[in-house]
Amino acid sequence: MATKMKIKDIELSIKELDAKEALDKLYSIREETGLSLDKLIAKYLKKKDAFDKEKARYDKMCAYEKDALKSGIEFIAGVDEAGRGPLAGPVVAAAVILPKGIFIEGLNDSKKLSHEKREKLFEIITKNALAYGIGMADEKCIDDINILNATIKAMEEAIAKLTPLPELILTDAVKLRNVAIRQLNIIRGDSLSVSIAAASVLAKVTRDRLICEMDNKYPDYGFANHKGYGTKDHIEAIKKFGICPIHRVSFTKNFVVT
Structure with missing residues (x-):
């Protein structure tokens, strides 16, 4: 039980570290104490691998x-x-x-x-x-x-x-x-x-x-859900209620029932 608590405390102590720093600390603790930290190390190796892939993707975008x-x-x-x-x-x-x-x-x-x-x-x-x-x-x-x-x-x-x-x-x-x-x-x-x-x-x-914000002003159209895009529900609302002041006339003229 004491060992489990110790491992839990160790995990809490590395929670705010990045994956590389956490691994360095885990390897150091394992060497000093002899505790079995394989599960924690495996967890942070996966995190480091994910971070390295993300950094490589980001570097390409630079x-x-x-x-x-x-x-x-x-x-x-x-x-x-x-x-x-x-x-x-x-x-x-x-x-x-x-x-x-x-x-x-x-x-x-x-x-x-x-x-x-x-x-x-x-x-x-x-x-x-x-x-x-x-x-x-x-x-x-x-x-x-x-x-x-x-x-x-x-x-x-x-x-x-x-x-x-x-x-x-x-x-x-x-x-x-x-x-x-x-x-x-x-x-x-x-x-x-x-x-x-x-x-x-x-x-x-x-x-x-x-x-x-416009959804509060014009609640009939469901703007909070579709953000103004031409979803089925949005087009049906236009056909039912007509256009409101923030509609683009040039975009909605084919949906307005006259």
Whole structure:
């Protein structure tokens, strides 16, 4: 019983350590005490293996940033949007400059992450970023100038809020028109660049929060569930209740019963 308690105490003592530090401590304790710690060591070996794989994935997503840093560029902004496809609400863009060499475990294209993971990453990114900016174009702007132009407008607004201004902009395929800064437009960039992935998280979380607020104002449409996208329930609600002020007329005209 005493040995079991000791092992439990050991596990508690390494709980806050990363996997490598925990293993180093476990090996040291085993050598000093002769305790059988095989199960604990196996557990943390699995954790270390998972961490190493995650770090390798993340390092691959730093390739564009590393190339830019090698060329002498210091401030690199990732830019991405959320909300090009929905039937309602704004398109939201974010621009993010991350510190050199930062490792944000689990950072990825926001579409590949759970709601809970995005929320956690949002706090980490906004706390650690050298700079970030949010821009948006509402449903009226989208109807007036189309979704692509509205997306570009929101992105350029987000970049303009950055201090310092970036020396290089990385976007997820979208080419910006009114920014006198070098840019790389990377297809599937939110999966290939940590800077763009960070921007995708900020844009997605910001937009989702806004749409959830609209759910309170327009409860008939279920915005908190579908975030404005064209789900079956959303389209049925439009057919039943018509459109509300945050619907994009150009996106919903085929669903409105006249």
